[in-house]
Amino acid sequence: MKKRAVKSIIYFMVAIFLLAIPTNVGAAVTNLETHFDDTNYKNTFIKFKTGSDNYSDVIEIEFKAKGDMTGSIPTQTNVIRPQHLKLYDENSGKDIKIKGVESSFDSGSNPPARILLQIDAGEINQNTTYAIKNESALVNLGLSVVMTSIENEELSVTFNKRASEGGGSGNAGGAEDRDKEDDATVDESVNTDLEVIKFTGLNSEKVTAQIDQVKRVITFVTEDKDTPGVSMSIPDSIFRNINNVDELVVSVPVGEIHIPINAIEEKERNIRIEIQKAPSTVIEEVQKTNNNLQVVSEPVKIKVKGLKSDSYLTYKIPVQGQETKYSTGVLYEDTGNIRHIPTRFVKDNGRTYALLKRKGNSTYFIVNDEKEFNDTANHWAEEEIKLLASKRIINGMTEATFAPQEQVTRAQFATMLVNALALEWGGTKTNFVDVEESAWYANAVATAVEAGLVRGYEDNTFRPNAPIVRQEMAVMITNALMVADKSISLKDDEFSHKIKHFNDQEQISNWARKSVAIAVDEGIISGMPNGEFAPSAKADRAQSVVMIRRSLQALNFID
Template identity: 30%
Template sequence: MKSFTNRFGWLAVLAFVFMLLSGCVAPTGGYPNPMSFNISPSLSVNEQVYIRYSDRTPPSFSSVGPGTENLSLIPDANKTMVGFYVSDGNTSWVPKYNYGLLAPNSVSFSNLSETKPLEPASYAVMQGKPAINTEHKGFVNVTFAVYGSTGNLLETGRTEVFAHSNSDEMFFNTDPSDVNQSIPFGPGYTRIDTVTEGFSSYTEHGLVTFLIKSDTTDISSIPLQLFSGSNFIYDYASAQAVAADKDDLEIGYAPGNTANNVTNNLTLPTTGLSGTSITWTSSNPSVISTTGAVNRPSSSDANVTVTARVYKTGSFENKPFNLTVKQADSAPTGGGPSSSTPTTTIKIDGADVDTKVTRETSADGQSVTKVSVDADKLTNAFGQKDLITLGISNSDPIVKVDIPTKALLNIASSNPNAVAQIKVDGASYSLPVSVIKNLPKDATVTVTITKLSSKSNDDVKATAQKQGSTQLVTSAVDFTVTYGVQEVTDFKGEYVARTLSLTTSADFNKSTAVWVDENGKMHFIPSIFTTNGDSTEVTIHSPHNSVYTAIQSNKTFTDLQGHWAKADVELLANKLVVDGVTASTFAPDSQITRAEFSSLLVRALGLVEEKGTPSFTDVKATDWFANAVGTAQKAGFITGFEDGTFKPNANITREQMVVMIQRALKFVGKDAQANTNVLNKFNDQTTIAGWARDAAARALAANIIQGTSDTTFAAKENATRAQSASMLKRMMQYLQFIN
C-alpha cells in the first residue's frame, strides 16, 4: 500500500493531479469479484458511490440510504474502471481512499465532508496550451481550471472530473511506484498503464491535469469533453466557438464615435455568431453601464475599460475594450455630479442620519440621487438586528446607494443572516449580507433602483397589453447590484426580496410579478401580494436581478368548465406558468412529457433558461426544450437515466414528477421532512420505487401530492397536465412563491 501513498506525494511535487487511482484497475476477464466500500463518515442524504467506466456509459452506483458505511458493487466485467466517486446528485467528488486496506477487493473512503467541494462543477477552462510530458514520451499534459456556477474557482475539495474523447484516444495512467506491476487490490483486477476513450481524475486547488497521447501540443483534432458526475463542464468545440466569436467581437459606436471619442451610447452584443453568450462588465459603471449606456462626466474625460465575457457550454474567454468617454459639452439642468457634496437626512430604521448625497444625470436624461452610506453608522445601526431599513425620500427615478463592503463583511461575521433593505419611493431592495461574503474589503457595493424612462416603460406596457394583461405599477423597475467592475446577476441560488408598490387594487389569483428579458418578453417570478389599508404591495423573490413589473390577466380555457383542476390551472395560467395547447383550450386530461414538466418546473421557480446543450445523448441544441432541460439539469432537478438519456418525449410518471419537485424544494432550501411510514396508508405503496419513496413521503407531508384515492398512490401512472398544474401550485404555495 506504500506505493499509493507515495504517488500522491509525487503528484503534489508536480503541482497537478493525474488521477484518482482511476484506470489503475481493470477486469482481466470473466465476471470480476464484488468490490466492497468502507465509508467514514457514513453517507448523508442523497449521497451515492459510483464506479466510472472509460467508455462514458452510465456509472454503476449504489442504491443505498443515508447512514450507509459499508456497501458492495459488482463492476461490469466488459468495461474498464477508471475511477470511483461520491455524488449527492449535484456535487461529485473523490474522498480520500485506500485499496485493500481492510480486505481484498475493498476500497476505504475517508474524509467525505472535508473533500466535498463547496458547490457543483459548472464549467472548466483550459489553462494555456498543452505541454509535452518529458517523462512519458508521446503524451502531453492538458490542465484545466474548474469553476462553480458562481464563477468561483473550486479551490477546496476534490471535484471529480472525467475526460472523454473517442475510442481512438489514449490517456496515461501515471503511478511511478508500481508501473507494470499488479496492484495488491484483490483477485480479478490488474493495473493498466493506459486506457482509451475516457479517464477519471479529481481537482487539486481547483486544477486537474490529464495526460493525453499526442506527438504535438496541438490537440485540436481531439474531440475532448469533460464531465463532473453527470454535469457537462467542457467541450473543445465550444472552446473553438468562443475563440472565434471573441476574435470577431466588436463594439457598436454611434456615428462619429470611436474608441477614443465616445459621446453616445454603445451597442454591446449579447450573442455571438457561433452561438455564444456574451456578458459585459465595466471598470466604471457610472460612466459606461454594462448595457452600454453612456453618462458623460462633467469635469474631465474618463478612461473606461469594458470587458466582454464570451461563454458557451463550459468555455469562456474575456475580451477588454479600452475606451475614452469625452467630457460633457455643457452640464444639463441639474445634471452631472454636483460641484458640492451636500449633506441630507436619510433615515435608518426611522432615525435620521447625516449621509453624503450627490446628484447626477443618467445617459437618457433621468435624474439620479447617489447616496454614500457611512460604514460605522451602518454597522452601529445593525447591532444584533437581522434587518435594518435605509429609507430615502425623494422623487428621482434613479437611486444609487454605495455601501462599503467592509461594513457588510463585519456585519456578516457576527450575523450572517443580516439583511439591509433599501427603500425608495414605490420600491425596495433587500440585500442579504451573505451574498457579498467573498468580496474584498476595499470594494464598494452599489445598489441601483431605476424606474424605467417613459419610452422604455411604454414598451413594457405595450407587451402586457398585447398578451391581454394590465400593468399594475406606475413604472417597471430595474434592480442592479455592482461591486467594482462586476455586476452581480446570480445570487448563488438565494432568492433575494424586492418590493413594488401597486397603483391599483389587484385580484391576487390573477396577478403576478414578472421579470422582463432583453427581448421584452415577460416571465413569471415568485411573488406575494399584500394589502395594508388602501395600499397594495408585491414582494418579489428572485435569484437574479432584472427589470420587474406587476401585471393582472384574465385567462380562461373552454375545456376546463366543471373540471376539478379549473381553479389551479387558471391561477397558474394568469401567472404565466402554464400555457394552453391552443389559445382557448388546455387539454387537462392529456398526459405530460418529461421535457414539458421540466420546463414548467424551471418556470415555476423563476429561473433564467441558460443557453447550452445538456449532457443527455437524446437532447439536441435545436430542441425547443434544450435550454430548460439544461437549466433543470444544472440546478439538480433532473439526472436522466443510466444509459445517458433523458427521454424528453416520454410521458412522466407520478413518482418521477414527485422526485423532481423534491429536488426543487432542496434547491430553494425549503426541503420538507417526513418519514416514509406516511406512505403506509396506500395499499400500493410497495410499487413506489426505492429511489422515489423519500421524495414521495416528503411531498405527501407537505401536501404537494395526494393519492389518486385515499388508499392508492399510483406511482407508475402517467401524470396528466391537470395533475402537474395542481402539484406545481401546491409546491409554489409551500415555498411561499405565490399567495
C-alpha cells in the same frame, strides 16, 4: 499625498474614541486600558480612573482626533446619541447617565473628529474606575461611512467642569433637549428597539440607516421624491460589526430590495446596488405584442452585484389598485419578451405591494392578464389552471385550449418548473442524445439540468416526450424546493414513517422514497382514493398544475 485604505467600522471608533488616553490630562483622569474587537462591537471599551479632584455641576469628557486628512468626509453633526454608549462604574456595575452627546466629523475643520460626553458631576466618584462601551452597531455603521481616511492620528482628552445653564445641574447646555429633538425621527410607539441615524456618503445620496434589533434588519432609506431611485456601494466595513442583523434592505420610493446577509459573498463583502425607475418605453414595447396586458406598476430596474449566484432576493414594488388575484410580477428580457416572477401581494398602510422572488438582475413590473381556456370550464382544476395561466407560469396547447386530461410529458413538466421558479435561462445544449438543440423544450431542459431539477437515464437519454410518472414528479418537485432554499423539516428517520400508510409503499423506488416523503409532508402530493400512492401512474396536465401551485405555496412564492 499619502492615502490610507478606508478604515474598518471599529477602527474608526478607535481613532476617535477608544485609543489610549494620553497621560497629559493631569490628575483628573488616568487611562487604564483600551480594547477594540473587530468582530463584535459590544466587546469594544475604554477604562479610565478618576483622580482626587472635586467637581460640581456638569462634567465634560471630550475626545479630539487630530491629524492630516487625506480625503474628504461629509460633514456630520450629532450623529451619536446617549443611548449609543454605555458609561458605568467598573466595580459596582452601576450605570452612569450620559446627559448629552455632542459629535462632529468634518475633514475641513480642526479637529476633524470630536466627541464630547456630558455627565452630572454628582454621578462621578473620586479614585474610581469607569468603563465606556459601545452599545450600537449603528454608531459604527454611520462613522464608517462618513470617515474616508486620517493620517498621523492623535487623540487628546479633557475631563473638565462645565457650568450648568439655567440653574442646578441643568441640561448640559441644551444638549439633552437637542437630543430629544433629534430622536423625533424614531417612532418609539412602533418599536423601541429601532435606531435611526442620518448620514451621507453613499453616492452622495442622503440616506437614513435604520437597525431594527428585534426584526434583525438594517434598512437604508431615501425618501427624496425628486430622486426616487438610488445607485450605491456598501463596503465591507459596514458588515463587519452588524452580527445581530439577518437582512439588509434598500428602500426608495419606486421599490425595495431585501437581501439576506448570508447571500452576500463572505470574502469581499462589497456590494453594489442599483434600484431605479426604468424608462416607460419598456412598457410600450411589451404592450405592442400583448394587447390585453394591463400594467399596474412602474417599471423598476434592479441590479445587485457582490452576492452569491444561488441566492433568491425579495423585491417589493408598489402596485396600482387593490385587486391582485390574477396579477404577477414579470421581468423584461432583452428580446422584448416578459417572463413570470414568483410573486405574492401584501397590504401595508392601505397600499398594495408585490413581493417578487428572483435570482438575477433585470427590469421588473406588475401585470394583470386574466386568461381562460375553452376546454377547462367546470373542470375540477379550472381555477388552478386559470390562475397559473394568468400568472404566465403555464401555457395552453393553443391560445384557446389547455387539454387538462392529456398526459403531461417529462419535457412539459420540466418547463413548468423552470417557469415557476423563474430560473435564468441556460443554453440549449445538453448531453442527452434525444434532446435536439432545435426542440422547443431544449432551453428548458438544459436550464433544469444545470439547476439540478432533473437528471436523465443511465443510457444518456432524457426521454422528453415520455409521460411523467408520479414518483418522477415527486423527485423533480423536491429538487425544486431545494433549489429555492426551502428548509426541509423531516429528519432522516422520519422519511419511512411518512410513506408507510400507502398500501403500495414497497413499490416506490428507492431513489424516489425520500422525495415522495418530502412532497407528502409538504402537502404537495397525496395518495389515491384507494389508499395507494401509485408511483408509476401517469399524471395528466391538470394534476401537474395543482402540484406546481402547491409547490409554490410551500415556498411562499405565491398566494
